[in-house]
Amino acid sequence: MKGNTAGKLEKILSSDGFAITAECGPPRGADAQVIRNKAQVLNGYVDAVNVTDNQTAIVRMSSIAACAHLMAMGLEPIMQMVTRDRNRIALQSDILGAYSLGIQNILCLSGDHQTFGSHPEALNVFDIDSMNLVRMVLDMREEGRDMSGFDLKKPPRMFIGAAANPFADPFEYRVIRLAKKIDAGADFIQTQCVYNMDRFKDWIRMAREEGLTEKVHILAGVTPLKSEGMARYMARRVAGMDVPEPLIKRMGGVPKKKAAEEGVKICLETIAEVREIKDVHGIHIMAIEWEEIVGEIVETAGLMPRPTLKS
Amino acid sequence: MIVGEQKSIEEIKKIVSPYKKVLILGCGTCVKTCFAGGEDEVAVLASALRLAFKKDGRQIEVEEFTVERQCEDEFVQESAEAIDRNESVLSLACGAGVQAIARRYEETPVLPGVNTTFLGVLEKHGLFTEECSGCGDCQLAVFGSVCPYTRCAKKLLNGPCGGSREGKCEVDPETDCAWNLIIHRLKMLGQLNNLRVYIPPKNWSGSGSCGPRKLIRKDHIL
Amino acid sequence: MEKQFKPKISVFHCINVFGDGEVLLPPERQDAAVEFIKLPCSSMIKDVFMLRAFEAGADAVMVMVCPEGACRYVEGNLRAKKRVGWVKNLLDEIGLDGRRLGLFNVPSEDAAVVGQIIEQTLSDLADLGPNPAA
Ligand code: SF4
Numbered sequence A: 001m002k003g004n005t006a007g008k009l010e011k012i013l014s015s016d017g018f019a020i021t022a023e024c025g026p027p028r029g030a031d032a033q034v035i036r037n038k039a040q041v042l043n044g045y046v047d048a049v050n051v052t053d054n055q056t057a058i059v060r061m062s063s064i065a066a067c068a069h070l071m072a073m074g075l076e077p078i079m080q081m082v083t084r085d086r087n088r089i090a091l092q093s094d095i096l097g098a099y100s101l102g103i104q105n106i107l108c109l110s111g112d113h114q115t116f117g118s119h120p121e122a123l124n125v126f127d128i129d130s131m132n133l134v135r136m137v138l139d140m141r142e143e144g145r146d147m148s149g150f151d152l153k154k155p156p157r158m159f160i161g162a163a164a165n166p167f168a169d170p171f172e173y174r175v176i177r178l179a180k181k182i183d184a185g186a187d188f189i190q191t192q193c194v195y196n197m198d199r200f201k202d203w204i205r206m207a208r209e210e211g212l213t214e215k216v217h218i219l220a221g222v223t224p225l226k227s228e229g230m231a232r233y234m235a236r237r238v239a240g241m242d243v244p245e246p247l248i249k250r251m252g253g254v255p256k257k258k259a260a261e262e263g264v265k266i267c268l269e270t271i272a273e274v275r276e277i278k279d280v281h282g283i284h285i286m287a288i289e290w291e292e293i294v295g296e297i298v299e300t301a302g303l304m305p306r307p308t309l310k311s
Numbered sequence B: 001m002i003v004g005e006q007k008s009i010e011e012i013k014k015i016v017s018p019y020k021k022v023l024i025l026g027c028g029t030c031v032k033t034c035f036a037g038g039e040d041e042v043a044v045l046a047s048a049l050r051l052a053f054k055k056d057g058r059q060i061e062v063e064e065f066t067v068e069r070q071c072e073d074e075f076v077q078e079s080a081e082a083i084d085r086n087e088s089v090l091s092l093a094c095g096a097g098v099q100a101i102a103r104r105y106e107e108t109p110v111l112p113g114v115n116t117t118f119l120g121v122l123e124k125h126g127l128f129t130e131e132c133s134g135c136g137d138c139q140l141a142v143f144g145s146v147c148p149y150t151r152c153a154k155k156l157l158n159g160p161c162g163g164s165r166e167g168k169c170e171v172d173p174e175t176d177c178a179w180n181l182i183i184h185r186l187k188m189l190g191q192l193n194n195l196r197v198y199i200p201p202k203n204w205s206g207s208g209s210c211g212p213r214k215l216i217r218k219d220h221i222l
Numbered sequence C: 001m002e003k004q005f006k007p008k009i010s011v012f013h014c015i016n017v018f019g020d021g022e023v024l025l026p027p028e029r030q031d032a033a034v035e036f037i038k039l040p041c042s043s044m045i046k047d048v049f050m051l052r053a054f055e056a057g058a059d060a061v062m063v064m065v066c067p068e069g070a071c072r073y074v075e076g077n078l079r080a081k082k083r084v085g086w087v088k089n090l091l092d093e094i095g096l097d098g099r100r101l102g103l104f105n106v107p108s109e110d111a112a113v114v115g116q117i118i119e120q121t122l123s124d125l126a127d128l129g130p131n132p133a134a
């Protein structure tokens, strides 16, 4: 969990700060202004921004290019990278290129399966898995070598993130998987959206018992719900999502006009609760196509102002 | 065994339509077991094609023949006369069988009547499941004899993705999550520690990604 | 001048349903040709038999089996049902119309029921017309 990278995210986390990251999805088109507009509403409220990599297997502007646009605006990106679309040659090449542009953080993922996206007839790659990707980035940073063992001139030094889903099955295995990701080289972990607080706390407790929480920075994922329909959809249709029934009921219990407000309220309660857990070092706000709410959430949660460390 | 599924009558009609005489050639091994291209399927397809062409008012002769194995030249030879009598062959073997026939009868168009799909297991009568991709470097020993390269939709080597739910795969809720099966098996074997082991990237050089593979048994070649 | 349509029907039946051709057509139906093919058990019906009957010129093919649960060989009639379903699809694919093929559960030795079913099929055939591949 010490990458000695030059980024702000690592600085905040390693100085016992509480980090805030948010998610920003690149557009289905080549207009840089779209990503700039999305980023602008986040500017100043978050410490780093995850830029997704063709999320849900839908073709979008590349993560690297969108990261570059963010940096030009003074935001620090976390480049998401999935192993679904690129083999080890392309992955490594893109990491070198990304670092040369100044990208300091990476989130290593295997990616949503292409059957869910815009190109279900595509051939997937999955040459390596997300665990292997973590290790690859670590080896580049610590050993200065690529996967073939070649000594890189100016190896990339990236702060390495991985995802964890405390809510997927089999539950006992979820902590083992976390341990493996840490061993492989993860510096920080961003979790799946927390709606089931009991299960999240159980997972954290198990991780603590294994001594894992001392080795990695865990950022709890949160997503404000907009409506009862969205809650139900996430519960039923989104793989790996756990939205307990009482929460769905609560969303349905308020007038439609007030539903979004209620969603934000739930989100704020979740944030308050995870801040009480000392092994959680930050939050990751995934306000899908609702980036403008992030500022309000951060402010109301009392998390302003953000540290102004120079990255 | 190799599992395949017969193409639709529609597609078959299209690919044989340039010819006046067609031999439907079955194979009595794998494709017979999966009801795609054994003697019975040859008979049904031949009959269906004759009816279809007759209905369309077309004069196409359809002959039937089945050999034991289309992927072995020794058996392929038995079809020589029948092939001679016809203008084209519609093979109901796997893709390898189709090519073996084409190799021996260079001047005869040999057409595929089956979509070859996977290497699988007959799970129960009428249900076939894919279990192996012939990667050339079998690692089943680590995975409790359940192949993640084949049975996990994301070829994950180091544990299940975040979408595994109640033992089913996020890509298809009708399919078992390979990792759920692996964990179950390792539990039964008392080898749960395997889960903690980091599995390095797979060496795919023995898989199909390096061009066609060959097996040479010097001790059997004279 | 259009030739008069003389329907031809092939009936595959299990010997446990009825024995040899005791089913007589009503006098007003003597213009139709009904051929009976008996099988030791309905499970012996093969896809290709049904198709060949059409190739031989049948306008409709009927498979008569024991009522469900009454098969002497337990599941012979269930297998027959699946096969008939499969061949029906095939007939639709060919453009011959799957309705030309039917499976009927018939109580043992009930000639009246058999007669009714044949009657019904003949009247269906009046709509379907002759086998287009005959
Ligand atoms: S590891 Fe390779 S050889 Fe073994 S079952 Fe899987 S694909 Fe087949």
Ligand code: SF4
Pocket: B151, B152, B153, B154, B155, B156, B159, B160, B161, B162, B163, B164, B165, B168, B169, B170, B171, B176, B177, B178, B179, B180
């Ligand atoms: S649910 Fe299981 S089998 Fe499906 S992609 Fe995820 S790990 Fe693989």
